[in-house]
Amino acid sequence: MGTTTAIRTKTYVGERIRRKEDPRLITGTATYVDDIQMPGMHHASIVRSPHAAARIKGIDAKRALETPGVVAVFTGADVKEVGPVPCGASLPGLRVPQHSILARDRVYFVGHPVAVVVATDRYVARDAVDLVEVDYEPLPAVADPERALEPGAPAVHPEWPDNVAFTYHQEGGDVNKAFAGAEVVVKQRITSQRLIPTAMETRGVVADWRAGDKALTLYSSTQIPHLLRTLVAMMLGLAENRLRVVAPEVGGGFGSKLNVYAEEALMGFVAMRIGKPVKWIESRRENFAATIHGRGHVDYFELAANKDGTILGLKLKLIQDLGAYHQLLTPAIPTLSVLMIPGVYRFQNVFCDIVGVFTNCVPTDAYRGAGRPEATHGIERMVDILADELKIDAAEIRRKNFVRPDEFPFATATGLSYDSGNYAAPLDKALEIVDYNRLLEEQQQARKEGRLVGVGISTYGEICAFGPSPATPAGGWESGSVNIDPTGKVTVATGASPHGQGEETTFAQIAADELGIDIDDVVVVHGDTAIVSYGIGTFGSRATAVGGTAVYFALQELKKKIGTFGAMLLDSGDVSYRAGRCICNKTGKSVSLSEIAAASYRAMKLPPNTEPGLVSTCFWEPPNFTFPFGAHIAVTEIDRETGAVSVKRYVAVDDCGKIINPLLVDGQVHGGVVQGLGQALFEQAVYDETGQLVTGELMDYAVPKATMVPWIESSHTETPSPVNPLGVKGVGEAGTIGASPAIVNSVVDALSHLGVQHLDMPLTPERVWRTLQQHGGQA
């Protein structure tokens, strides 16, 4: 034993490493929930309310039960023992409706689950759903949150006729003084419309009950397998150690699977009742009607400033459309908007009121950005409105108000401590990429020719890496384990449950670099409570900054132990670990990681006070959130005759701290920008005044397609975070947060010389055309 060897110098962090996940994904060999087959597996299909509000006078399942192949129909009366769908957010005075997994005597939104049909065949189950006769007495419904607040509006929950679920106030500084002393105040009502998250894979659950073991396994398309396990165990009255949750391949979530849904507990209930495995796969129509929606804000903003553009203070009245129930985090989402309302600016006077409103719609909850896109859209629009009012350049007014690089850590008026930043850097870079001054000249020229060209800037700041446990509903730490086999191969287990983000690659990069080994010698596992230590999950751009850091610290612990074994094997008191080998600094002799691993498990001889084996687990608690930022610039042109908007250029300069894998960061930025652009231009969940979901399918709900998306010029600055040793911040939501204000600012800029101050999203051709008509700008 003991050889000398060349030092391996290749590292992975910072490189464009192709995703280890992709071969199975692009060859169709990944296993999603719907790919799971089990002997004796039954199929469930759910009877859902066609009414936004109705009393259930009776349910007759006789004809369904007579259908050959149907084994059971369960209704609200059968599931009384099952606990309510949980709300994890707590706010003072929060009204929490009883949320049974199946409706009891009333339904509150279109898509509300009323009964479940279980059959030996998926098609039979679906057919039998149509045979369950539910006697509804329709009731008046209300779908619009401002309408719901009007006196005399239908009460969503009869016990709370004002439809107010909560009010929440947060302030900092002295906003009255700021406004009293201000030279200018601008005001605007700004909406962030309801959106449908539209993950490519809808939800799905397979439940497998082993009566002999009193053990339930739940396969669910979820972002949070461990939290789901704890909460579903409580709902079903199971000991938590009798419930295993597996998140197999998950085809996107965007927050919509950061939840505990009625159907997850319901399938567990069904499997336990029929003693057979049962599968439920959500249809796209169900996904649109019964999986959470995002956004749903009506915001009334006021911004006070001096004539030189210095912002003094902000007032916000935020009306949040909650829908009919609280899902896991529903009421907490608008509080994130308030937290981040100062954006990247220095002003210290903030006064915010939230009214959370019940409506007869599916609940809203976290959707990519979760409260921050709404906040960023608001502040970035208001800054543009102020700039227009004061005739100050949009880039200039931002620079004037940015938190300065030497002010970090920066305490905001909303109680946050921004970790690090250099907000002018991405703005300057983006301006340089678009050639801003020339662009403004071209815009003037275009106006002379009668063309409507706009340049829109958004400089966003966001909060990521959720987060310190006291500031989160369920703990904000993450777990990471590293297990080195006797042959020296490495398995990383993360409690973050990636579902498309690519941590199987980035965490392998981190482990390979720390251990100085080949990336192919590292496997990253996740998403199974039987394999992985308790974890929190993937959401809020936290997986790398929190979960990756947990892995990093587990690796440090392990490296110490590797060094101890190496010193023993080399019989040296002076060793170092480089490039996968433990090296004696005096003789240059070395042993490889696999030799050390073998010796640690064989355990013929152990170093003093050292256990056999090479395994380490870290539960890492972050000391703070991280605060990424960036600058996006959109150039748009409006068809004067039709109002159609075309995006001519899109430049995104994002600073997400240290970059582990630029390829994946680009992917996140691209996807994020496209979703933000979707909100800006195309998407809206529309309920009519009776509470019917008009955009009930992809024929009417317009997610952007490849041909509708501009070329995205993506670039970066790198300002490391001091919060974690990796220096990373998070990038999963940045694109979405930056995009919608960039697009809308651009379109409003194209129209501002006609006197247009604001346009609400989505900027459909008709909406822009009507604005042109009102302002005398039509061709």
Add this chain to the structure above:
Amino acid sequence: MIPQSFDYSAPATLKEALAQVSSGAKPLAGGMSLVPIMKLRLAAPEQLVDLGRIPELNYIRKEGSELRIGAMTTHYQIESSPLVRADCALLGETAGRIGDVQVRNVGTIGGSVAHADPAADYPAALLALGASLKLVSTGGERVLAAAQFFLDTFTTALDPGELIAEVRVPVSSGAGTAYVKLAQPASGFALVGIAARLVRAGNRIGSAAIGVTGVGPKAYRASEVERLLAAGKPTREAALHITGGIDVNSDLHASAEYRRHLASVYAARAIELAWSRTE
């Protein structure tokens, strides 16, 4: 989404297919409209006869002064056909604007025409081209002008037991043509689609044929616009009459007022583009 159960057959000959259709089977072409409707349970045919394996329904050929296109020819085949490009560019341009690549690879001209969606693209072009349709049944065949075929929203002159076998399009020599549309962003259907066919007479329009889709309960010919163009009225002025007498659609994606405006804008654009392509 799961449809109700149905019987399915895929005969290899038109004769077999007609026998089944005459006994009540619902014909399945590309399935781009029928299958989604079945999945949503808005339609529940008990028996489907798939026309996709009948070679005699898939062709593009020239006969005399007509292009003859088998009903099961896909949008992509039409879009990419050199014959269509040379002899009836308007139809190829229209096919290329339908839905997306996946739809165009599977959807067929016969299926689209038979479905008679008021926002489908082909009907505008077929009307502007003066196309006709060969309809067949176990009892024989007949040829009907496209203008007589589209009766109302999702309603055609097809009799029970009848299938579209062929689309016949006059060879369009010497004309300038264009199809322009504003697509509904979710579905790709036309909020407004205008097909224009102009024949030049010196420095002015000799004759014009304008087909309109997406605007009213069914596709139609804008005869007043055609008349005004032939009478030498300026394009923009003539185009304002594009929705004359039409009960204009209003929906989530475009109000009647906006659609009316869009129709006149797109009509002008189609006419200008077609004019630029006249010889």
